[in-house]
Amino acid sequence: MTGADFVLGVDSGGSGLRAVLGAPAGPLGTTPLRTTLALSTPVRSKEPVRTGPRGIDARHLSKQLTPMVGQLLDEAGGGRIVAVAVGAAGMATLGDELRAELPSALAESYGVRRVALAADAVTAYAGALGQRPGVVVAAGTGLIAMGTDLTAWRRVDGWGHLLGDCGSGAWIGRAGLEAAMRAFDGREGGSAALRARAQEMFGEPLSGLPVQLYPRPDRPAVLAAFAPEVGRCAADGDPVAVRVLREAAGHIADAAVAARPADGACEVALTGGLLKLGDVLLDPLEAQLTERLPHARRVPAAGDPLDGAVRIALDLAADTLKLPHDPHLLYVTG
Amino acid sequence: MTGADFVLGVDSGGSGLRAVLGAPAGPLGTTPLRTTLALSTPVRSKEPVRTGPRGIDARHLSKQLTPMVGQLLDEAGGGRIVAVAVGAAGMATLGDELRAELPSALAESYGVRRVALAADAVTAYAGALGQRPGVVVAAGTGLIAMGTDLTAWRRVDGWGHLLGDCGSGAWIGRAGLEAAMRAFDGREGGSAALRARAQEMFGEPLSGLPVQLYPRPDRPAVLAAFAPEVGRCAADGDPVAVRVLREAAGHIADAAVAARPADGACEVALTGGLLKLGDVLLDPLEAQLTERLPHARRVPAAGDPLDGAVRIALDLAADTLKLPHDPHLLYVTG
Numbered sequence: 121m122t123g124a125d126f127v128l129g130v131d132s133g134g135s136g137l138r139a140v141l142g143a144p145a146g147p148l149g150t151t152p153l154r155t156t157l158a159l160s161t162p163v164r165s166k167e168p169v170r171t172g173p174r175g176i177d178a179r180h181l182s183k184q185l186t187p188m189v190g191q192l193l194d195e196a197g198g199g200r201i202v203a204v205a206v207g208a209a210g211m212a213t214l215g216d217e218l219r220a221e222l223p224s225a226l227a228e229s230y231g232v233r234r235v236a237l238a239a240d241a242v243t244a245y246a247g248a249l250g251q252r253p254g255v256v257v258a259a260g261t262g263l264i265a266m267g268t269d270l271t272a273w274r275r276v277d278g279w280g281h282l283l284g285d286c287g288s289g290a291w292i293g294r295a296g297l298e299a300a301m302r303a304f305d306g307r308e309g310g311s312a313a314l315r316a317r318a319q320e321m322f323g324e325p326l327s328g329l330p331v332q333l334y335p336r337p338d339r340p341a342v343l344a345a346f347a348p349e350v351g352r353c354a355a356d357g358d359p360v361a362v363r364v365l366r367e368a369a370g371h372i373a374d375a376a377v378a379a380r381p382a383d384g385a386c387e388v389a390l391t392g393g394l395l396k397l398g399d400v401l402l403d404p405l406e407a408q409l410t411e412r413l414p415h416a417r418r419v420p421a422a423g424d425p426l427d428g429a430v431r432i433a434l435d436l437a438a439d440t441l442k443l444p445h446d447p448h449l450l451y452v453t454g
Numbered sequence: 455m456t457g458a459d460f461v462l463g464v465d466s467g468g469s470g471l472r473a474v475l476g477a478p479a480g481p482l483g484t485t486p487l488r489t490t491l492a493l494s495t496p497v498r499s500k501e502p503v504r505t506g507p508r509g510i511d512a513r514h515l516s517k518q519l520t521p522m523v524g525q526l527l528d529e530a531g532g533g534r535i536v537a538v539a540v541g542a543a544g545m546a547t548l549g550d551e552l553r554a555e556l557p558s559a560l561a562e563s564y565g566v567r568r569v570a571l572a573a574d575a576v577t578a579y580a581g582a583l584g585q586r587p588g589v590v591v592a593a594g595t596g597l598i599a600m601g602t603d604l605t606a607w608r609r610v611d612g613w614g615h616l617l618g619d620c621g622s623g624a625w626i627g628r629a630g631l632e633a634a635m636r637a638f639d640g641r642e643g644g645s646a647a648l649r650a651r652a653q654e655m656f657g658e659p660l661s662g663l664p665v666q667l668y669p670r671p672d673r674p675a676v677l678a679a680f681a682p683e684v685g686r687c688a689a690d691g692d693p694v695a696v697r698v699l700r701e702a703a704g705h706i707a708d709a710a711v712a713a714r715p716a717d718g719a720c721e722v723a724l725t726g727g728l729l730k731l732g733d734v735l736l737d738p739l740e741a742q743l744t745e746r747l748p749h750a751r752r753v754p755a756a757g758d759p760l761d762g763a764v765r766i767a768l769d770l771a772a773d774t775l776k777l778p779h780d781p782h783l784l785y786v787t788g
């Protein structure tokens with residue numbers, strides 16, 4: 121089995137690992153991203169890569185990746201991997217072991233020398249805007265904005281549910297649950313509608329909510345799971361829910377404004393699960409972005425972080441990678 | 455050794471266990487609380503009582519309490535315990551095992567039948583206002599307000615750092631750290647002063663703060679440890695810190711308003727470590743309380759939760775307990 125040359129894109133996050141093979145279908149950048157890149161069907165492992173004392177566990181990632189790559193190459197009828205890009209949540213702060221060990225592990229397994237290890241916010245950027253200057257806000261359970269003028273990155277927020285992630289799913293859900301508890305207490309700022317939704321989700325009385333939330337390791341996800349309820353209450357006109365989403369829109373715009381390239385025109389894209397909240401969030405957000413980023417063109421995200429990983433790997437293979445290298449955000453070997 | 459009759463007051467919280475003996479020095483309620491109650495010097499165990507699958511671990515509490523009571527009785531020259539009141543953090547939601555097992559354990563150890571098991575917010579109330587109707591806000595790392603008209607309790611907030619505790623030390627510290635991260639990012643709402651304080655406390659660059667905070671089990675305490683810095687920045691005139699404390703004052707007043715007895719005059723007291731922030735918090739808080747609780751008389755707290763436990767035990771011994779019984783907040787046997 122010899123076959124074609126492929127690149128491998130990998131996305132590692134809280135819900136597991138995804139991997140896909142890519143190969144250029146034509147001259148790079150001439151056709152829309154999704155149709156250019158998606159060669160294989162992605163394969164998944166639902167086990168999130170562990171974090172150990174030295175950060176993201178490189179061996180745990182490699183061990184999960186090996187059978188996934190085997191399956192991808194089998195399905196493609198064999199072939200050779202010429203470049204790999206891995207986007208991982210926590211890469212910026214917890215990527216030391218990955219940067220130290222993963223490139224050599226990939227070289228040993230597949231003979232590949234060109235490897236990019238990227239923060240998931242960078243693969244989100246590449247998936248959304250490719251190699252054009254601009255700002256991408258990735259908003260799901262958490263929230264981070266990445267901007268670049270193709271010289272350097274600007275990383276904004278992404279500090280987690282206690283220090284930031286302002287406007288994220290966890291932020292919106294937390295604010296909604298606080299309003300539910302305020303209604304339960306008869307305090308100012310409460311919402312009977314949000315209280316009713318919280319009771320449906322967590323049971324009555326709501327005084328039982330703390331013991332359901334605090335012992336869990338995935339508290340941000342529990343909070344974010346309530347964000348769609350806030351969206352529904354806002355769509356029904358609940359003023360507290362409407363205010364929460366308006367404030368979230370303001371925070372998301374804060375992040376986009378701080379991450380934008382210093383001068384000139386650029387593009388702004390939003391990506392991530394939070395967009396599913398729909399117009400109740402997007403209408404105030406568009407209004408904020410129009411007002412506060414008048415020189416930025418709003419564009420839809422072309423693809424997701426896995427598309428971005430493939431895109432980076434293809435550019436790496438073709439020696440056309442223009443996104444700025446950075447020891448923590450976009451670490452490149454080979 | 456026969457000696458006198460004593461009551462035992464116990465306070466169980468996040469920083470360990472405290473116990474003290476009390477005995478009336480005169481007719482109850484005729485002299486200031488502290489001089490009436492404090493017979494012995496309190497003894498401490500710095501090991502917080504464990505929480506197991508059935509809630510607060512009754513045996514762990516008993517085991518720690520036994521030598522403490524032995525020491526107290528020795529120092530008092532011997533005597534008999536005629537009533538016990540235990541105030542415990544988490545009693546309302548995690549007190550099932552304590553209520554099921556502690557009264558019989560105390561009966562076995564000391565022959566005592568009169569036992570009160572109280573939420574720490576109830577002992578805070580009794581310590582601050584004794585048996586008079588009113589509202590007590592206990593504000594430290596967390597925040598809870600208890601109010602009573604001596605018929606029933608009104609419990610407000612105390613839902614923890616993700617669902618409430620609005621205006622608490624963790625709330626103020628979290629808001630301050632968010633403002634520090636906003637300054638680090640160049641986002642709206644940032645404070646250079648708070649950023650500088652956070653860098654002093656957690657090191658530079660502040661992008662290292664998340665990995666210092668999130669893995670810790672005592673995240674609320676870490677957040678609350680930053681509240682004094684917010685206080686100092688506010689005292690220096692930092693507008694963001696001033697706004698955080700003004701909002702905190704509003705939230706504390708929200709809790710007091712919701713917990714107040716339904717009708718008539720009453721007293722309002724504040725207790726807990728948050729008061730140490732001083733005028734930067736207390737000035738806006740007094741303004742809010744004056745405006746929003748015009749019929750409530752602001753009084754200083756007479757004592758702390760341990761004083762409150764002794765007070766409840768004395769009233770229990772004398773058959774004069776007027777504070778409302780409640781299966782979760784003030785559970786009484788004998």
